[in-house]
Amino acid sequence: MRISELSRRTGVSIPTIKFYLREELLPPGSPKARNQAEYGERHLRRIWLIRTFTTVGGLDLSSVRKLIQVIEDESLPLAAVYRILDRTMARPPLEPPCPDSVTQARDQVDRLMEQLGWRLLDDSGGATTLVQVLAALRTLGCESDLAFLLPYARAAAALADAELDLLATDDGEPDRGAAVVRGVLLDVASAALRRMAHEQQVLVRLPDAAG
Amino acid sequence: MRISELSRRTGVSIPTIKFYLREELLPPGSPKARNQAEYGERHLRRIWLIRTFTTVGGLDLSSVRKLIQVIEDESLPLAAVYRILDRTMARPPLEPPCPDSVTQARDQVDRLMEQLGWRLLDDSGGATTLVQVLAALRTLGCESDLAFLLPYARAAAALADAELDLLATDDGEPDRGAAVVRGVLLDVASAALRRMAHEQQVLVRLPDAAG
DNA sequence: GAGTAGTGGAAAGTGCCGCTGTCCATATTT
DNA sequence: AAATATGGACAGCGGCACTTTCCACTACTC
Numbered sequence: 192m193r194i195s196e197l198s199r200r201t202g203v204s205i206p207t208i209k210f211y212l213r214e215e216l217l218p219p220g221s222p223k224a225r226n227q228a229e230y231g232e233r234h235l236r237r238i239w240l241i242r243t244f245t246t247v248g249g250l251d252l253s254s255v256r257k258l259i260q261v262i263e264d265e266s267l268p269l270a271a272v273y274r275i276l277d278r279t280m281a282r283p284p285l286e287p288p289c290p291d292s293v294t295q296a297r298d299q300v301d302r303l304m305e306q307l308g309w310r311l312l313d314d315s316g317g318a319t320t321l322v323q324v325l326a327a328l329r330t331l332g333c334e335s336d337l338a339f340l341l342p343y344a345r346a347a348a349a350l351a352d353a354e355l356d357l358l359a360t361d362d363g364e365p366d367r368g369a370a371v372v373r374g375v376l377l378d379v380a381s382a383a384l385r386r387m388a389h390e391q392q393v394l395v396r397l398p399d400a401a402g
Numbered sequence: 403m404r405i406s407e408l409s410r411r412t413g414v415s416i417p418t419i420k421f422y423l424r425e426e427l428l429p430p431g432s433p434k435a436r437n438q439a440e441y442g443e444r445h446l447r448r449i450w451l452i453r454t455f456t457t458v459g460g461l462d463l464s465s466v467r468k469l470i471q472v473i474e475d476e477s478l479p480l481a482a483v484y485r486i487l488d489r490t491m492a493r494p495p496l497e498p499p500c501p502d503s504v505t506q507a508r509d510q511v512d513r514l515m516e517q518l519g520w521r522l523l524d525d526s527g528g529a530t531t532l533v534q535v536l537a538a539l540r541t542l543g544c545e546s547d548l549a550f551l552l553p554y555a556r557a558a559a560a561l562a563d564a565e566l567d568l569l570a571t572d573d574g575e576p577d578r579g580a581a582v583v584r585g586v587l588l589d590v591a592s593a594a595l596r597r598m599a600h601e602q603q604v605l606v607r608l609p610d611a612a613g
Numbered sequence: 614g615a616g617t618a619g620t621g622g623a624a625a626g627t628g629c630c631g632c633t634g635t636c637c638a639t640a641t642t643t
Numbered sequence: 644a645a646a647t648a649t650g651g652a653c654a655g656c657g658g659c660a661c662t663t664t665c666c667a668c669t670a671c672t673c
Contacts, residue, residue, distance in 0.1 A: 252659080321594040343561045387520070388558035391522060393488070436650080437638075623665085629660100635652105638651100
């Protein structure tokens with residue numbers, strides 16, 4: 192398969208494919224002549240992966256690069272794969288406009304973790320984000336008890352559990368590539384589902400919303 | 403208060419404040435002389451709002467502008483406010499690399515809605531996203547039964563319910579500004595919490611993840 | 614075998630976004 | 644009087660994800 196067919200079958204323009212090649216997001220095809228290379232199924236799948244990560248997952252290309260490296264590196268244990276995945280999905284914490292309140296917010300999160308019986312790594316991206324959000328909510332003057340988050344947190348844990356169940360395969364080795372894609376897509380899916388729940392509750396409780 | 407104090411107290415640089423003024427994200431101060439204007443608490447709060455939406459909420463300036471307009475427009479009913487909020491938070495659906503599978507994915511989502519007893523508006527941003535994700539998962543060959551999403555969806559609905567409970571105030575009128583900020587921040591918070599649940603489950607089930 | 618279309622590779626250019634820097638006539642502070 | 648700050652206009656920048664242009668060459672098409 193040459194570049195034009197690759198382009199046709201993926202719906203990605205030739206210049207963009209060349210760009211991905213240059214960026215080494217896509218490995219070069221096997222050269223057949225000075226200006227002729229052969230691309231295969233692997234390239235098709237790779238392009239599908241890149242487009243899925245960017246358009247559905249909303250990731251930037253540096254994140255995509257990281258995830259591809261992780262998938263490729265067979266020596267990396269699955270636990271490390273997930274750790275990098277979780278780091279990559281968490282938006283990098285830009286400094287928020289709430290320098291105060293952060294200490295209290297951190298305490299709140301610690302207490303929540305305790306109530307849930309969770310023990311995360313220190314550099315958890317999610318926890319950092321949660322602290323910032325709570326600090327902002329406090330600055331807003333909306334410093335509620337976090338107990339109402341508990342059932343949701345447990346449901347989220349159950350969801351993550353179900354995701355990890357999918358690792359089991361017929362042969363012993365789990366498909367690391369599929370695990371990463373699933374991780375990204377389920378993250379997006381659960382965010383979407385939560386927003387749908389929000390829309391639903393708004394429709395139920397503020398009936399004139401249908402207008 | 404003049405611009406330098408506004409800058410000092412918000413931590414936002416003067417050029418940036420000027421930029422926000424130009425973009426009409428920030429209303430002009432009341433002029434005191436040809437080159438002197440007075441800014442007040444309102445400007446402080448507005449800048450806090452903009453920075454919170456962008457740095458914590460991850461919104462772009464056009465979304466921020468939309469949300470500010472919504473908050474300002476007193477005539478808009480609360481239901482409409484939430485509707486715009488939900489539309490704004492949902493990432494605009496870039497065309498994904500899965501032209502097929504979309505029909506089946508739509509059916510899956512319809513069935514899920516039925517099981518949940520939900521009835522969303524046709525143009526639900528969350529539903530569109532969910533369809534795309536399921537189509538991608540199907541292309542990946544990971545087309546599981548969506549039943550495992552049900553408890554999570556119900557917990558998400560309960561969370562949204564709790565959020566709407568916060569609308570009640572001492573006087574009759576709910577604070578629409580606070581409602582919007584809360585909507586944005588709780589969206590980010592629940593995404594963070596879900597990722598924390600994921601990290602937690604990974605640590606529990608793949609114990610060597612601590613390395 | 615002449616003509617056209619396609620190919621890989623390099624380099625420069627594009628459009629958008631969120632600022633940032635510069636300039637200037639005027640005000641304020643010291 | 645000198646130094647600093649202000650508001651306003653406008654050009655410029657850095658990052659990102661491409662897109663365009665050019666080239667020498669190859670491969671099908673008649």
